[in-house]
Amino acid sequence: MTTTGVVVVADSLDEALEAAARHPDAVLLQGGTDVMVEVNIHHRRPGAYVALRRVAELRRWHVDEEARTVTIGAGVPYGDMEREPLRGLVPALAEAARTVGSPQIRAAGSLGGNLGTCSPAGDALPVLSALDAIVHLRSREGSRDVAVHDFMRGVKRNDRRPGEIITAVTLPLLRGWQGYAKVGVRNAMVISAASACLAWDRDAGAVRVALGAVGPTVIRCREAEAWLAGAADLRGAAVPAATATEFGRRVGLEARPIDDHRSTAAYRRHAVAVLAERLLRRGGGGA
Amino acid sequence: MSYTLRINGEDRVVQDATISESLLFVLRERLGLPGTKGACEQGECGSCTVVMDGEAVCSCLVLAAGAIGADVRTIEAVSPAGEYNAVQEAFIAEGGVQCGFCTPGLVVAVQHLLDRTPDPSDLEIKEAISGNICRCTGYGRVFAAVRAARDARRAGAT
Numbered sequence: 114m115t116t117t118g119v120v121v122v123a124d125s126l127d128e129a130l131e132a133a134a135r136h137p138d139a140v141l142l143q144g145g146t147d148v149m150v151e152v153n154i155h156h157r158r159p160g161a162y163v164a165l166r167r168v169a170e171l172r173r174w175h176v177d178e179e180a181r182t183v184t185i186g187a188g189v190p191y192g193d194m195e196r197e198p199l200r201g202l203v204p205a206l207a208e209a210a211r212t213v214g215s216p217q218i219r220a221a222g223s224l225g226g227n228l229g230t231c232s233p234a235g236d237a238l239p240v241l242s243a244l245d246a247i248v249h250l251r252s253r254e255g256s257r258d259v260a261v262h263d264f265m266r267g268v269k270r271n272d273r274r275p276g277e278i279i280t281a282v283t284l285p286l287l288r289g290w291q292g293y294a295k296v297g298v299r300n301a302m303v304i305s306a307a308s309a310c311l312a313w314d315r316d317a318g319a320v321r322v323a324l325g326a327v328g329p330t331v332i333r334c335r336e337a338e339a340w341l342a343g344a345a346d347l348r349g350a351a352v353p354a355a356t357a358t359e360f361g362r363r364v365g366l367e368a369r370p371i372d373d374h375r376s377t378a379a380y381r382r383h384a385v386a387v388l389a390e391r392l393l394r395r396g397g398g399g400a
Numbered sequence: 401m402s403y404t405l406r407i408n409g410e411d412r413v414v415q416d417a418t419i420s421e422s423l424l425f426v427l428r429e430r431l432g433l434p435g436t437k438g439a440c441e442q443g444e445c446g447s448c449t450v451v452m453d454g455e456a457v458c459s460c461l462v463l464a465a466g467a468i469g470a471d472v473r474t475i476e477a478v479s480p481a482g483e484y485n486a487v488q489e490a491f492i493a494e495g496g497v498q499c500g501f502c503t504p505g506l507v508v509a510v511q512h513l514l515d516r517t518p519d520p521s522d523l524e525i526k527e528a529i530s531g532n533i534c535r536c537t538g539y540g541r542v543f544a545a546v547r548a549a550r551d552a553r554r555a556g557a558t
Contacts, residue, residue: 120401120419120465142466146443149461152420153441159420164466192455215531217509218443220455221462301530302444 119161126170126251129163129278134253136161137275143171143188144221146214147230171225171280174199184249184283187225191237195219203284205291205310206240212295213237215302225279228264231271234326234375238265239310240293242323242331247283252276258283265330289313290396294388295325297375306376307384309364311392318348320396322389327368327381337363337389351397361390403468407431408477414464423462424448427474435475435504439533446532449505450474456512458531475504478511486557487511487549496545498536506532510546514553520546 119136123129133139139161142148151157165171171188183202185194191210193199200207213219213236227235228248238261241248246261250273261282264272273279291312297303308325320341324332341360345352352360365386370378402415405426412431422441427433427450437447441460448459451473459472479485484492487510497503506529513520513528520528525546534542 120463122466122468124469142463145461145463145466146458149422149463150442152463153422153460157420162419162463162466164463166466167469190455214443215446216528217446217449217456217458217531218461221457301527302533 120164121162122164122167124167126168126278126280129165129168130251130253130276132163133278134276136163139163141165141225141229141278143223143226143229144190144218145226146218146222147226147232165225165278174281176202176286181286182283183286184281185224186281187228187279188223191219191222192216202286203240203244203291205243205293205312206237206284208293209236209240209295209308209310212293212303212305212308218302224282228261228271228279228282229273231265231267231269231330233268233328233330234305234308235331236295236305236308236325238331239308239323239325241282241284242333243291243310243312243321244284244287245321248279249281249283250274250277251280252278256280262333267329270330287312287314287316289315292392292395294392296384296388304375307368307370307381307388309385309388309392311389311396313347313396315348318342318346320347320393322364322392324364324368324385324389326375327370327385329369332367332369334364334367334389336367341393352393354394357390357393360393361386361388364389401465403465405431405464405467405472406470407433407472408474417464419465421464422460423450423452423464423467423472424459426464427459433474433476437501437504439501443531444533445502445505446509446529447502447505449508449532451508451512456509473508475508478507485511486552487514487545489557490545490549490552491542494545494548495541496537498534498541502532502534502536506534506542510549513546514550518550518554520550522547525550 121132140159142164171186174185194210241261248264293310295305295308370381439445443458450459
């Protein structure tokens with residue numbers, strides 16, 4: 114372990130957990146793409162950092178064929194998610210990853226960082242919500258698994274406790290189309306004004322949808338999902354166009370957007386309705 | 401605090417630093433490597449791009465004291481002093497350098513692209529430099545420079 118003042122550069126998960134226990138107020142640093150903006154621009158001055166960049170255990174991912182899941186380490190960069198083989202396993206996550214910042218940002222940013230910051234506009238978070246992700250946390254005392262819905266508590270608030278490190282996220286490998294869409298002022302280098310992830314689960318006969326940047330945290334649209342499951346056969350036949358439009362409208366009603374420097378509440382509500390309808394059509398709905 | 405970073409193949413000692421300094425700041429203000437430019441300091445502009453452990457990243461978003469053990473390559477190391485590599489030559493020949501402020505970041509990003517993808521498509525070029533903002537050229541001359549560098553390298557230039 115390399116310790117420099119109160120910056121600990123951990124070389125293993127055990128070292129990182131030890132440092133997190135010793136410095137419970139330390140900032141846990143993955144790629145730094147959120148934390149360093151706070152430091153450089155907003156003059157945040159943490160008293161201690163635990164840098165996780167060199168922790169190999171956080172940079173791995175694996176598939177559990179029997180459980181039909183993929184578990185992605187909290188430090189795996191977005192650049193890996195937008196490329197094969199992860200792209201083929203979780204296409205919606207790949208699409209979300211591709212919208213994150215620039216290649217420089219995607220080489221550094223990670224799911225652990227996105228969850229740790231827990232911004233309502235975090236690009237990967239609607240994907241994790243739509244897929245019912247499980248967040249894995251470790252501390253020196255033990256480990257626990259938390260549903261992503263319970264983990265994300267509010268604007269930049271989450272369920273991580275002092276001394277805990279987000280180690281990985283587990284996602285199901287679903288049968289059916291899935292995708293992600295985001296609205297911002299340009300294609301690259303933009304923080305979303307509104308975003309949506311939609312995933313078909315053909316085996317369950319369900320469509321799942323979650324929204325970003327239109328509420329204090331990511332919103333899962335369970336009412337619109339339930340309505341759609343009653344209005345169309347999601348195991349097979351295509352969804353009629355009018356049903357897709359009504360689905361979008363109902364998704365919009367579940368958003369809780371605000372006016373801010375990036376957009377207005379009215380535009381955001383309209384945008385997520387359009388995104389949800391468009392994603393449903395892309396996936397075979399609206400025929 | 402004091403610590404050692406691996407910059408352009410050399411161990412460089414950083415002395416009397418404060419803990420929250422970015423790699424960009426340390427390169428420019430403490431290690432005498434001003435080729436890497438700083439502008440937005442929030443990962444938006446790409447002018448501070450360096451290659452760290454084989455990945456092009458924004459050095460303004462790297463905690464310098466957290467970069468211990470990393471292999472950092474800056475614009476100063478892309479070619480020997482006084483010489484230009486194929487990417488630099490192409491930027492000059494095609495007029496891809498105007499005010500020049502974004503150029504070091506662009507050269508590092510383009511070199512990294514061509515090292516990884518020797519024959520990039522136009523879309524791959526656009527995506528690779530989407531995080532490098534240039535306010536002068538309108539990008540037409542930058543794209544021309546990247547294509548020229550690609551072709552020169554495929555013809556054997558380094």
